[in-house]
Amino acid sequence: MDHRAVDQAKRINATGSPVLQFAGGGLSPEMEPPKLLWVKENLPESWAVAFRWMDLSDWLTYRATGDDTRSLCTTVCKWGYLGHAHLQHQSNSDTVAMEACGWDDVFWQEIGLSDLVEGQYTKIGKQGDMLHSQAIRLGTELGLLEGTPVGTALIDAHAGGVGVMEGVPSKDESITERMVLVCGTSTCHMAVSPEKVFIPGVWGPYWSAMVPGFWLTEGGQSATGALIDHLISSHPASSVLLERAKLQKTSIYELLNEILDTLASHPDVLFQGALTRNLHLLADFHGNRSPLANPDARGVISGLSLDDDPRSLALLYLAAIQGIAYGTRHIVEHCNSHGLQHVEVFLRTRSTCNNMQTSQARCSVILPREKESVLLGAAILGAVAAKKFHNVKEAMEALNAPGLVVEPSRHDTVQKYHDAKYKIFRSLYDQQVVYRQQLDAVLGC
Structure with a gap:
């Protein structure tokens, strides 16, 4: 959610560094190089005394072991580390050993962070420290017995991907035909492929950053759960419904779902989604992470009235769910049109209104049996570190399991309705760009 480094990200992307092609063509202000540059420029005293810069994932591993081994997941996905550089695979293991450092000296020098190159990147993960799912040797202040294996950590969303990617009723389709949606404050859309696929505006391709041996493509929406919470809390009827x-x-x-069910039961309403025929929402309230990669984008609501009762909140809630789902459809269509293998099924980590999203996104949705999929993914890494399984893929196949399968509506009218609303959704962004250009011209910006 921290977008203070928008200016720094724009300056970094203006360098045109080859490193950027492995981040969808440009770094997001949500990634570490822009954040580090912001700290250096705005908090010079803190910058001068910092001993290490770490993601939370790597910090927890460090505190549990005393070992500064960084995760390939965090460094590749967030720091600009080229994990595919000079890889040497060890048979029957998920360990990825580095023959040479995956940091690009020129990149860090060009963006104004050349001091991190000193000491072989000791402050952000020195050369040769990149291991994936490798058991580490000792325990410390957390009360772990010495010798307790600790699995190298993943980013929370990516742990969720490990916790659901193999959770399908049938193993017939390829793992590359699935997309994991990890939902929380934001939503991550993650798919893997055997070959690297460069998709403008979509993060990656990241080598072995989630499932070992596969390239990861990572789309996302910067605010989804946070957006729904914001719309609810700022509505006049929220206090009544909360009580x-x-x-x-x-x-x-x-309660909101019950209100929508009641409204949809009216004989004049063909299906629940049609309740918002005059209410449309673009969900980019906190910028567009992908596929437009525009942190300056903002949300749009078309069709508001003066109604302030629970019914109006329920309709706004439905419009938000639809807008988020249309954003997912936009990401999937964009990825498929740029070379990603066709996505046939979504695997979601949380169940709020999944039945509302299947028709909009035109794919089946599988909810995992284990609702806390991020914790399951972490447990899978721990099981591999403890040598209960030979590798991550084997552990995923054994421990992932499907729950509810939700199919999209095949009704012709429903599909045509959502196709029409999707076009309106896309036009809301296009209109926003035109309005900005018109006013920028007037103001000379």
Whole structure:
């Protein structure tokens, strides 16, 4: 959610460094190089005394072991580390040993962070430290017994991917035909492929950053769960519904779904999605992470009225769910049109309104049996580190399991309706760009 480094990201991307092609063509302000440059420029005293710069994942591993081994997941996905450089695979192991450093000296020098190159990148993960799912040797202040294996950590969303990627009812289709949606404050859309695929505006390709031996493509929406929470909390009816939910010992989301079910039961309503025929929402309230890669984008709501009752909140909630789902459709269509193998199925880590999203995105949705998929992914890494399985892929196949399968509506009218709303969704962004250009011309920006 931290977008303070937008200016730094723009300056870094203006260098045209070859490193950028492995981040969708440009770094996001959500990644570490722009954030580090922001700290250096705005907090020079802190910059001068910093001993190490770490992601939370690597920090936890470090505190558990005393070993500064960095995760290939964090460094490749967020730091500009070229994990595919000079790889040497060890048979029957997920360890990825580096013959040479994957840091690009010229890149760090060009963006104004040449001081990190000193000491072979000791402050951000020195040469030869990149291991994936490797058991580490000792425990420390956390009470771990010495010799307890600790698996190298993953980013939270990527652990969720490990926790669901193999969770399908049938193993017939390829793992490359699946896309994992890890949903929380934001949403990550992750797919793997045997060959690297360069997709403008979509992060990656990242070598072995989630599933060992595969290239990771990572789309995303910067605010999804956070957007829904914002729309609910800022609506006049939220306090009434929150109090009602407390009394009924349920969630506000369940109450909103009940309101929508009641509204959809009216004989004049063909299906629930049609309730928002006059209400449209572009979900880029916190910028567009992909595929437009525009942190300056903003949200749009078309069709607001003066209504302030629970019904109006339920309709706004439905419009938000639809807008987020259309954003997913945009990402999938963009990825497929740029060479990613056709995505046939989504695997989601949380279940809020999944039934509303299948038709909009035109794919089946599989909910995993284990709702806390991020924790399951972490447990899989721990199981491999403890040598309970030979490798991550084997552990995933053994421990992932499907739950509910939700199919999209095949009704012709439903599909045509969502196709039409999707075109409106896309036009909301296009109109925003035109409006900005017109006013920028007036102001001389």
